[in-house]
Amino acid sequence: QKEVEQNSGPLSVPEGAIASLNCTYSDRGSQSFFWYRQYSGKSPELIMSIYSNGDKEDGRFTAQLNKASQYVSLLIRDSQPSDSATYLCAVNRLRIYNQGGKLIFGQGTELSVKP
């Protein structure tokens, strides 16, 4: 079982629709969760972080966390063609405070938004 799992896609949605991206993780000790966007040939760009159960909204993006189900999701409202990219879910399994911590990444979900 992979530590962080995502559907590889591609996920295709029409412009203006809601794109829903999902991620599950295996380590119940995971404490912080991140969504990155990566355009082809570019570096990952942080778009959302979430630490507590529930929803967190930022503009057109909403991250959802359910620690009991070990599930993280990202919703993109009013999807635009410029949102077409690979979305990476990352989990931090920090054990020692004040020492940062490595991120474990999923394989990424490729999103295609059709005009």
Added chain:
Amino acid sequence: NAGVMQNPRHLVRRRGQEARLRCSPMKGHSHVYWYRQLPEEGLKFMVYLQKENIIDESGMPKERFSAEFPKEGPSILRIQQVVRGDSAAYFCASSPPDKGVYNEQFFGPGTRLTVL
């Protein structure tokens, strides 16, 4: 307000040569992380450093790879005697101190290493 800087952006080496990749963290950041992205694979953690200290090197290959983050200057990822399998994108990320589990990591543009 410069972001994470990496150089070179592209590096070509022949088998057996050495590759040196440099990373300067964002201003105010003291934690540096190196990740590798092989073609068609996900991002994999390699090493986490603070100034003059390696905190976690659990993702580093046992041989040929080393990393440092000196008191002055950028962090360096060094690959000795490169092989074709080392061809990948190498990303550096940084995060601020004292954030613990809430550290957000910001990535540099990466160095694309090609081994001929």
